[in-house]
Amino acid sequence: MTIRVALVDDQTLFRAGIAMLVGSQPDLEVVGEAGDGADVVGLVERCRPDVVLMDVRMSTVDGVTATRDLVAAYGEQAPRILVLTTFDHDEAAASAIEAGASGFVLKGAEPEFLLASVRAVAAGNQVVAAGATRALWERFRARPTQTPGPEYDALTEREREILLRAAQGLSNAEIAAVEVLAEGTVKTHVSRILAKLGLRDRVQLVVYAYEHGLV
16 A cells, blocks of 8 residues: 655755655555645645655644644544654654654664654654654643543553553553553554543544653
8 A cells, every 4th residue: 555645844945755666666656745834735635645744844834733734624534644843852852742643763863763753653653853752742741731520531441551561651562561462452442542631543542641640
């Protein structure tokens, strides 16, 4: 199955380089490009990408606003959004994750890491620039916590346990080992947790856990 990728960056030369890199892969296809976040919703409507590679800082509409616009326009049907940033401790990247992005990578990342990140995000996994994970989650922890609402009350005891394991960064396989469950069962539980909490993916699950003081 080919992963359809859209590129959004206001630097034409950088965008061309990423397009060449992504297009060189047999399982990846560049289906559209835009030079500003203002064009993102229209681009997605025309091209229907699976993943949007989005620059976080653009001259007119930045990547955070464009991410919010996409999620508002498409909801659960929105493509996965992978933010590109220059700084690994970027508050804008953290804001993009809150807005609905599935993670971020540095513009200076190794090509193979960027390609692997596109594939990981397309598969529903979170991706955070190396070295930034702890600092990123600490930003969310430092913010005032909210009391979990009725959506949290809807979770079973097992689902709450798995929510905490996932929020701690454990993979499905690691959760399965700790909870003595089949990996497929864990995957089903995670899907149900996301549905009950109204979250798009695991990175949103982690944000939820930190914002509500669960970890």
